[in-house]
Amino acid sequence: MEDAPKDPYRKAVFTGTFDPITLGHLDVIRRGRLLFEHLVVGIGVNPNKQSLFSVQERVEMARLVTGEFPNVSVEAFEALTVQYVSSIGARVILRGLRTLSDMEYEFGMTLTNHRLDPTIDTVFLMADAEYSHVSSSLIKQVARYGGPESLKRFVPEELVAPILAKAAAAGDEGRSVPGIAE
Secondary structure (H helix, E strand, C coil): CCCCCCCHHHEEEEEECCCCCCHHHHHHHHHHHHHCCEEEEEEECCCCCCCCCCHHHHHHHHHHHHCCCCCEEEEEECCCHHHHHHHCCCCEEEEEECCHHHHHHHHHHHHHHHHHCCCCEEEEEECCHHHCCCCHHHHHHHHHHCHHHHHCCCCCHHHHHHHHHHHHHHHHHCCCCCCCCC
16 A cells, blocks of 8 residues: 555545445445545444444455555544544545435535534545446345346445355344244
8 A cells, every 4th residue: 555645635535334335336436546646445333224244344345346456445433434534634535426315415414524624525426327326225135135146236246245145144134933933
């Protein structure tokens, strides 16, 4: 990995839960890394979301699919986004936008983040039309019901097997055991 940029505006952080990371996320990472000297994929712990993968598993998967990009690193964090961004010496949050509803949500978050730390800016990249409908919750449904060929349309190929295995295990946990009174 290259040395961190001296100018904090040349270092951006793309935050999310990435549960799991999708081709849409990877598209934003590919394009974002060209705009900044260093891009950190910050994998946050969101206590309001039920995660399929542990934070460490999400970090490992993200590192696997971003390993070819020398100016991209992946880290987990558990803090407010602006606190994390500031703590690593960055001043830019990178966000991807898929739909108009994303824009409403992100607008509110950007105003909140600016109120918490006015030195941090947010930059938005529109999702490629091919990925504008892809979400992590969609991936979980496709993994559970669609199988590997369907899943390859939405996630990097090297993540298909781990996602299918985790989805199957999660599905088994939610089923009742035959012969046991409910």
